[in-house]
Every structure is written in structure tokens, then in C-alpha cells.
Amino acid sequence: MERRGLNIRKGFLKFWLPMIRALPLPVASRFVSGIGRLEYRVSHRLRQAFQQAVEHGREVLACQWDVPAVSRELAGNHILWRTRDLLLDGVADHRVREMFVVSGRHHLDAALSRGRGCLVLASHFGAHLLPAHWLFREQYPVRFYMERPRHISRFLARHFDTDGPLGQEKLFISRQGVPADSASSILRAARTLKAGLLLYLAGDVRWTGQLTESARFLGRTMRFSTTWVVLAAMTEAPVVMVFCRMEPDGRYHIEFLPPFQVPKDAPEKGETGRWVRNFLAILEDQVRRYPTNSNDYFFWGESEDLVA
Amino acid sequence: MTPTMTEPALVAEVAAIIRQSAKIPARVPITSATRLVEDLAIDSLDLVGVILQLQDHFDVVIEEDAVPNLCRVADLAAYLAARRPAVGS
Numbered sequence: 200m201e202r203r204g205l206n207i208r209k210g211f212l213k214f215w216l217p218m219i220r221a222l223p224l225p226v227a228s229r230f231v232s233g234i235g236r237l238e239y240r241v242s243h244r245l246r247q248a249f250q251q252a253v254e255h256g257r258e259v260l261a262c263q264w265d266v267p268a269v270s271r272e273l274a275g276n277h278i279l280w281r282t283r284d285l286l287l288d289g290v291a292d293h294r295v296r297e298m299f300v301v302s303g304r305h306h307l308d309a310a311l312s313r314g315r316g317c318l319v320l321a322s323h324f325g326a327h328l329l330p331a332h333w334l335f336r337e338q339y340p341v342r343f344y345m346e347r348p349r350h351i352s353r354f355l356a357r358h359f360d361t362d363g364p365l366g367q368e369k370l371f372i373s374r375q376g377v378p379a380d381s382a383s384s385i386l387r388a389a390r391t392l393k394a395g396l397l398l399y400l401a402g403d404v405r406w407t408g409q410l411t412e413s414a415r416f417l418g419r420t421m422r423f424s425t426t427w428v429v430l431a432a433m434t435e436a437p438v439v440m441v442f443c444r445m446e447p448d449g450r451y452h453i454e455f456l457p458p459f460q461v462p463k464d465a466p467e468k469g470e471t472g473r474w475v476r477n478f479l480a481i482l483e484d485q486v487r488r489y490p491t492n493s494n495d496y497f498f499w500g501e502s503e504d505l506v507a
Numbered sequence: 508m509t510p511t512m513t514e515p516a517l518v519a520e521v522a523a524i525i526r527q528s529a530k531i532p533a534r535v536p537i538t539s540a541t542r543l544v545e546d547l548a549i550d551s552l553d554l555v556g557v558i559l560q561l562q563d564h565f566d567v568v569i570e571e572d573a574v575p576n577l578c579r580v581a582d583l584a585a586y587l588a589a590r591r592p593a594v595g596s
Contacts (some may be wrong), residue, residue: 364570364571369571369572377544377575378544378549378550378551378554379543379544379551379554379574379575379577379578380575381551381554382551382552382554382555382558382574383571383572383574383575384571385551385552385555386555386558386559386569386571386574387571389555390571409550409551409552410550410551410552429552429555433555433559466552
């Protein structure tokens, strides 16, 4: 998806967000997504791009979406998505809690109670960083296992400031790593899980080289990282999938799914691809049901910009 | 890390674990100077497996920060020699 005007919008939001946050947060959230819906109405080029992408998605998933309606809402959610958790920056806990509707929390707690840590398997669907924000607000012990996210709240950035062998900084991933760096990274992540922490990572990361498997997603064959499967097998930590939708009322709906276990011998048996494909099938179902939260998925292949 | 005077038996033990863990064929020589990635084409997952097996076998924790510097069999052997529990302890 083209990034023309992105910097203008970023500057606009950076200036106005402190005032927007003073509104009731669901209203503030609809205001921000309203910027995207307005852009959609005003720009023929943008309308065309979204409608073509949504139409393609509709065909691939064999759905009955109202393409103009979905496209308009998707355009709005694009802006909210890219704002990440900035809308909640500096906001008191009680106000932030009102923004979240959470289902399946008991699945997460049950997984954690097994004492092996837990892989919280997110994606780039919906408000993809908001579950992490919520987890920190609820004081779960969380570490990110992904590329360092940019343009995030100071609240989240402060939680990256952790030292020691389980510190956050060393858990951020670089795409430039060599095998020894990757091995070191995986060992560190395993140690984090064994210490009983939550490891927050995405299951839909397109990657190249080692520790990848080929899979079909939204009609395209791509290579996806299998690191989460390897970690889950190695450490026998439970995996809990999480999805966070941007709802029409401006709130965020976080959904934790029941935990599952990847067998220890899954990599040895050549089954990592099957687990990746299982996850992607569930993710595709989310997109089918909630296409206005599909973010960049329908535009994948047009741009190499991969959002952390 | 430069090769040290690590006992040959230790080097052989490390080499055997590498061969078994990363499934290196018997015809491929593994010496103290052998590089794990460049010479044995060990990928990151196999390297994780090697490290974990070495940790278990020698009862030594190999720090994650040290892994990128443990490029050769001799490096691994020297690291383990410096940290393994003394015989009888």
C-alpha cells in the first residue's frame, strides 16, 4: 500500500493526538479512523486501490462482503491501526480498561499456570500491538520476540527498558542476522519462556532462508517463519493465539483462544509447516469474518514494507 | 577467539556431539579448526540443537551472548573447558 501522504498524516496526528485523547476514548478512536474514511471519500485513487484489494480478497475467500462498505471501514481502520497504541499513551489505567473488551483471558491464565511460560501468538490482523499494551497494563510479564516496533507509546517503550539476561533489548530480532545470531536469539527466547514469561510474537511473519516454510495465505504462496513452532516444541511452552479487532464502536476486542501444545518432536518429524499452515488457516478465518481488520493483507505483494 | 591448548579428547568429544546432533555424515572430517557454519553448513536450528546437547552433556551453561563467537570446534571446546565442573566435583 502506498505511503504517500503518510508523513503528513503522521505529523497531523502527532500534533492533534494529545487533544484527541482528551475525548472519551471510543470517540477518539472513531475520530482517528474517521480521518481514514474521509481520505477514502475524497481520494478517487485511494478508493479504487481499496476496492480493488477488497474485491480480490472477497474472490479469494469466496465471501459476500459489501465491497464499498468494507473498503471504507478498512480505510478508516488503516489509520487507527497505524496509530498503534499512541491513542492510549499517558492515559490512566481506568480509562484504558474501558477501551478493551477481553474474551478468553482464562485461557491465557490457564496456560501461564502450567509454569512453562507461554507463547502469545499474535499477527498483523486488527490492532495487532494492542494486546501487548493490555498485557503490560494488566502487569503480565511480557517480552516481545519480533523486530523492534516503531512509533509506539512511551508506555510501551518504557517496558522495553529491561536489563539482564531476560532483558527486552536483546530479544528484538534483526533480519540481518547470521545463523549464529539466530541461534543465540532462539536460545534467549527459550530461556525467557523457561523463566515463566510470556513471549509475544507474530505467527504471520514473512521470512526468507532457514526456519521458514511455504504456505498459502489469501490466495498467495509465501514463506513464513517457523520460529514460533520451533520454540514451542523446544520448550514445551503452551501457545495461546490472540486476535484484537478494532470494533465499530471504537473499542478493541481482544480474544485469546484456548492454549495448545506443539509436540517436542514436531521439527524432527518435519511438521513445522503443518503448524504454520494451521495458524494461517485460523487467521484467514478471522479475515473472512472481519475483513475491516485485515489491514495490509490484501495489499501484500505490492510492497515490501513489513509492519512489525 | 584463538585456538587454545584444549585437550584433544575434549575436542573429539565436542566433535562427536556436533556430528550426532547436526547429523553430519561420517565422511565429513571435523577437526578443532572446523567452522560450524561455513564448513559444516549447520543452520541456526541445528546450532541450537548442538548448543543444547553440549550444555546437557558437559553440564555447562553456554551464554547466548557467547554463541556468535563460538565459530569453530576449538572455540566450543575452549569455552567448555573453562567452565565445566572439575572431575569429581
